Amino acid sequence: MAELRYLDAIRLAMYEEMRRDERVVVLGEDVGIKGGVFGATDGFYAEFGEARVLDTPLAESLIVGTAIGMAANGLVPIAEIQFADFIHPAFNQVVSEAARIRYRSNGAFGCPITIRAPYGGGVEVHGGLYHSQSIEATFAHVPGLKVVTPYTVYDAKGLLKSAIRDPDPVLFLEHKRLYRAIREDVPDDEYLVPIGPAAVRRPGSTLTAFAYGQMLHETLRAAERVAAEGIDVEVVDLRTLKPLDTETILGSVRKTSKAMIVYEDNRFLGFGAEVAAIIAEEAFDALDGPVLRVAGLDVPAVPYADTLAAAFMPTVDRIAETMRRLAAY
Amino acid sequence: MAELRYLDAIRLAMYEEMRRDERVVVLGEDVGIKGGVFGATDGFYAEFGEARVLDTPLAESLIVGTAIGMAANGLVPIAEIQFADFIHPAFNQVVSEAARIRYRSNGAFGCPITIRAPYGGGVEVHGGLYHSQSIEATFAHVPGLKVVTPYTVYDAKGLLKSAIRDPDPVLFLEHKRLYRAIREDVPDDEYLVPIGPAAVRRPGSTLTAFAYGQMLHETLRAAERVAAEGIDVEVVDLRTLKPLDTETILGSVRKTSKAMIVYEDNRFLGFGAEVAAIIAEEAFDALDGPVLRVAGLDVPAVPYADTLAAAFMPTVDRIAETMRRLAAY
Amino acid sequence: MAVHKTRVHLARHEALGLDTGDLLEMYYYLALARAIDERMWVLQRAGLVPFVISGQGHEGAQVGVMWAIDRERDWLVPFYRSLAACLVKGMTPRDLMLGLFSRANDPSSGGRQMPAHWAHNAHKIFTTSSPVATQYLHAVGVAYAAKLRGTGEVVVTSIGEGSTSQGDWHEAMNFAGIHRLPVILMVENNRYAISVPTRLQMGVPDVAVRAEGYGFPGIVVDGSDVLACYEAGCEAVRRARADEGPTLIECKVERLTAHSSEDRQEKYRPTSDIEASRSKDPLVVFKHYLEHAGVLDEARYTEIHARIRAEVTDATDYAEAQPMPDPSTVARHVFFEG
Amino acid sequence: MAVHKTRVHLARHEALGLDTGDLLEMYYYLALARAIDERMWVLQRAGLVPFVISGQGHEGAQVGVMWAIDRERDWLVPFYRSLAACLVKGMTPRDLMLGLFSRANDPSSGGRQMPAHWAHNAHKIFTTSSPVATQYLHAVGVAYAAKLRGTGEVVVTSIGEGSTSQGDWHEAMNFAGIHRLPVILMVENNRYAISVPTRLQMGVPDVAVRAEGYGFPGIVVDGSDVLACYEAGCEAVRRARADEGPTLIECKVERLTAHSSEDRQEKYRPTSDIEASRSKDPLVVFKHYLEHAGVLDEARYTEIHARIRAEVTDATDYAEAQPMPDPSTVARHVFFEG
Numbered sequence A, B: 001m002a003e004l005r006y007l008d009a010i011r012l013a014m015y016e017e018m019r020r021d022e023r024v025v026v027l028g029e030d031v032g033i034k035g036g037v038f039g040a041t042d043g044f045y046a047e048f049g050e051a052r053v054l055d056t057p058l059a060e061s062l063i064v065g066t067a068i069g070m071a072a073n074g075l076v077p078i079a080e081i082q083f084a085d086f087i088h089p090a091f092n093q094v095v096s097e098a099a100r101i102r103y104r105s106n107g108a109f110g111c112p113i114t115i116r117a118p119y120g121g122g123v124e125v126h127g128g129l130y131h132s133q134s135i136e137a138t139f140a141h142v143p144g145l146k147v148v149t150p151y152t153v154y155d156a157k158g159l160l161k162s163a164i165r166d167p168d169p170v171l172f173l174e175h176k177r178l179y180r181a182i183r184e185d186v187p188d189d190e191y192l193v194p195i196g197p198a199a200v201r202r203p204g205s206t207l208t209a210f211a212y213g214q215m216l217h218e219t220l221r222a223a224e225r226v227a228a229e230g231i232d233v234e235v236v237d238l239r240t241l242k243p244l245d246t247e248t249i250l251g252s253v254r255k256t257s258k259a260m261i262v263y264e265d266n267r268f269l270g271f272g273a274e275v276a277a278i279i280a281e282e283a284f285d286a287l288d289g290p291v292l293r294v295a296g297l298d299v300p301a302v303p304y305a306d307t308l309a310a311a312f313m314p315t316v317d318r319i320a321e322t323m324r325r326l327a328a329y
Numbered sequence C, D: 001m002a003v004h005k006t007r008v009h010l011a012r013h014e015a016l017g018l019d020t021g022d023l024l025e026m027y028y029y030l031a032l033a034r035a036i037d038e039r040m041w042v043l044q045r046a047g048l049v050p051f052v053i054s055g056q057g058h059e060g061a062q063v064g065v066m067w068a069i070d071r072e073r074d075w076l077v078p079f080y081r082s083l084a085a086c087l088v089k090g091m092t093p094r095d096l097m098l099g100l101f102s103r104a105n106d107p108s109s110g111g112r113q114m115p116a117h118w119a120h121n122a123h124k125i126f127t128t129s130s131p132v133a134t135q136y137l138h139a140v141g142v143a144y145a146a147k148l149r150g151t152g153e154v155v156v157t158s159i160g161e162g163s164t165s166q167g168d169w170h171e172a173m174n175f176a177g178i179h180r181l182p183v184i185l186m187v188e189n190n191r192y193a194i195s196v197p198t199r200l201q202m203g204v205p206d207v208a209v210r211a212e213g214y215g216f217p218g219i220v221v222d223g224s225d226v227l228a229c230y231e232a233g234c235e236a237v238r239r240a241r242a243d244e245g246p247t248l249i250e251c252k253v254e255r256l257t258a259h260s261s262e263d264r265q266e267k268y269r270p271t272s273d274i275e276a277s278r279s280k281d282p283l284v285v286f287k288h289y290l291e292h293a294g295v296l297d298e299a300r301y302t303e304i305h306a307r308i309r310a311e312v313t314d315a316t317d318y319a320e321a322q323p324m325p326d327p328s329t330v331a332r333h334v335f336f337e338g
């Protein structure tokens, strides 16, 4: 057992995979000597060399596009997008290319690449409009892409290793606020966390709150707060957003008969919309109340000024308030 | 009154606006002498000249990025993206730039551009994976963008004129199958159709089916079919997807107490997900049944072969079947 | 005069180390590509297939450059006009026709993509998409892997001149230059991007001059001169194998048809310009060369074209007779199926 | 020797039509930019603001080139290091500090964006975003409108050398060349993109050589030589106003600080390299020039710096005292409010 931070787990997962499989390479901006702006590849350059730890030119379409080509010729690339907000110039390479290589070639070619992207905002992040976006809904809508966003340190390591070994493109989202916020004991022996299954983080009976990434932290705290008032919230960590574990979602709703979704992304067409739609479509008979959403405002990402950033984010207060409303319904 | 096709209405709307306001320019690939691959700017080059009818280099990021700059310096650009599928290279300029100019400058700058994009597929389109995509959900998720997709010829003209005059960026989506499919009498006198309000295309009492663009055609036919069976479907044309007319949506659901959404885009996180989520959240009390979705398959766009394309699309049969299921609930 | 010409010409292909057999095989590929291409248009006009986009006028550039690579070992990352290049790389007339008819056993996409979206795993032809220029980044990625893994592979990719306006083209050129990658970056410049003339596409007459700005040579060749294209290809392959880095080869070619079956080029191309194109038909130019060189006589000509006619007919009949994709397979291969 | 130097130097600025007043005003802007910049870092280190990114080392290039334009009539489409350029274009120290403190009345964004995301409607400074290189396309769009409308405006934009690797940069260069636009395309080459050295950023030593491939001149200037930058700016403005088209000006500058307050450059920059940068500080170089030229004496120096100290302190105190944005305004200006 070693006590790791989320960031350490990310780094260790890549490190172990690079040691294990020489086909694995990392590429991105500043991943080399600097070890990444968050330090996720710290020390890799010295150990694995410039060819496998590649500082790319400042061009995201290049990062993803060349990774596709590298993967076609026997490498297993881990592409780092410095901030999720900057994946947009690569949108065409991700959506039109990486996600479709297998389908369009009728299975003849594959695209085993992992795209890592630190995302998310909050007052502490001070990221402003372009260093705080949540991009999961935009990409979870894309067939052929897998989208993963771990919350625990254990999952961060196990899911990233699964992503690297996955034969298909995986967008691996790491919430910046989790990097240094939490420490956990993680087994020294190798383990994998499968892409797909969701996890119940807190069993409950009154209602189910679905969340992922940083918002689980706020949601769990809100659940504790209302527990004192006799509201017993089940909190589900979606973890893998695509392919989505609808079975666990529907199972939990059938049990509690009430559901809410918490997400930091803009509310309109954010990921919670799909979760709500699935519930309204497949668990309507079990529902005893509306499917509520607590989400970021519909303004372009998180403003920089603390006062505005705070107004943007879903807070423990807002989440707890919604839990009370739903419980009372 | 003049009988026009949808394509004629699009062309006439731009023609009238260019005549009316010399600040209006069109730019895109092949919009010049060729008049666009669908003919939407046919004749413009000869009448308005090369400077206002600009054949751009083959680069969509350039088309949107320069349009932003032109708008900042007194022009009113209409940017044509040859096929909606090819807006992806411009994703960053649309999402990070056009949609945020006003918000990020705290209202000091604006971005009055219209981005026209022919979209959609179907067996008749023979567009394959890259000439048939529906992109509305991807962009309707973006705060700061307006997204419009007319169904009638009357709306095509009136909404496009409103889009061109709108002070903010509007993504104007034209379903390719509508271009030559329908003819309508349209007033000769100038008129505008406001961006925002939805339209009830068929009043009904049993359930409400929400749709937009080409899918209204299939949905209305399905409604006629089940009408014979005593199922009275209200069909609502959403028209403007962002900002969305939730009032009309909720009003109709409160009336019929049952709702379904039909869309051609991939089901998962497609536009219908947000409509369903809004209904499940704000009209739950009025609901007498699950909120159902009929949508395109979750595979990368519409395959080329007729047999596969047919398997991808929502059909009148599938829609009618869903109407029956919902009515019987 | 003819005699003199002949001597000069002979000197040329001999100097390039090409014997009669090579020349006839090259001619065969040019003529085969053209015959398949023309048949495709006939089939489309007859209403047997909905769409065609092809490479008439580009064959000389493609056969010439591709002749310089190792067809087994090296890679091709094509674009939609690469019909002739795909044939040289190993795809058969049947393979191409299966794509045109979007049949279930189309090796490129199983009928999922439009025609001319080439791919063939066994022949190291990477899958083509519609958004232009993306393939340039894939090609340099494949080349980076080849260099890192020390496979000795060379990668050939190609693109139209209009598509070089895309950002991806610049990003790929830059990456190729930084890492001195074993890649041949072709530009098939046919002076039009659908209707847009080069005048509105770029501020310079030759794309090739841009290569210098990335740190490697860019050369301009007459795409109707198969031997000149071959020569350029040989030097580019030599550089690549010697770890001297990439080469940009801009072939000036002619588009002998409309952009695609959806386009009517008369609207934007003067008749004189369309005729000018015909006068630079690589097939005609190469045929003249072979005749002057005494390589192609009546008998051989008849024999080659009879063989081609038979192959094209066989490919057409075969492909047409194959089943369409089974609708129940529409959701397959979104993800790996193990 | 000094005498000789002096004569040469005098010849230089006089030849450029700059008198003592001009030189002192230019120096004032360089020193003011530096003083504000240094204060920003102090404020960040003191924990008064969360973040700073600035332009120390780039001031000479910016003041030099900007001095050549019409500050009222022309446009600036800046990037995050354009602090000095924004000052020359009319923004005040208070304007800049309001952005650093993200106050409600920050003219750039009302506190919505990170510091250094400049904008000022009244001064024709277009709004800056974080994704690099997008501004190049905006700039050529503004220039296209100026040309179409016949306003006679010239547009200046700038970018770091690393950001020229983005596709948008290429697309903008291409468009500027095709339409011979009245735009000055600056590249402030400080040899690093955060930690990535030019060796891994491009296969050539100078970005400027690429301009030729777009059909217009690209020149390299020493960014620590303010007069050389001014001279380059004058010629570029002349070309733009004479409808001769764009000019790329690559200024070789030094990054005197870490990339931003988030970065620790010691990890990837040898001390010798950091010291080498200091030796090319444009403020020091220009000060020497003015001293040799007998333009800047003790008295004037003291006077200018006293004035600057006062302005920086005033700006800081003023900005800090302003209110933060009202949370209730967070949803405003998503769309036009009429």
Ligand SMILES: Cc1ncc(C[n+]2csc(CCOP(=O)(O)OP(=O)(O)O)c2C)c(N)n1
Residues within 6 Å of the ligand: B029, B058, B060, B082, B086, B089, C081, C130, C131, C132, C159, C160, C161, C162, C163, C164, C188, C190, C192, C193, C194, C259
């Ligand atoms: C990103 C993108 N935008 C637009 C198109 C539509 N389109 C297909 S081919 C073409 C013209 C290509 O011209 P060029 O690159 O010169 O190649 P050519 O067809 O002349 O061989 C266009 C605009 C596309 N396929 N991809």
Ligand SMILES: Cc1ncc(C[n+]2csc(CCOP(=O)(O)OP(=O)(O)O)c2C)c(N)n1
Residues within 6 Å of the ligand: A029, A058, A060, A082, A086, A089, D081, D130, D131, D132, D159, D160, D161, D162, D163, D164, D188, D190, D192, D193, D194, D255, D259
């Ligand atoms: C599209 C995009 N990708 C990544 C970043 C993160 N980033 C900010 S500045 C920078 C380096 C820029 O280097 P350069 O262009 O040389 O300008 P400099 O900072 O050296 O002046 C990077 C990678 C960004 N802002 N935008």
Ligand SMILES: [Mg+2]
Residues within 6 Å of the ligand: C160, C161, C162, C188, C189, C190, C191, C192, C193, C194
């Ligand atoms: Mg062309």
Ligand SMILES: [Mg+2]
Residues within 6 Å of the ligand: D160, D161, D162, D188, D189, D190, D191, D192, D193, D194
């Ligand atoms: Mg730099």
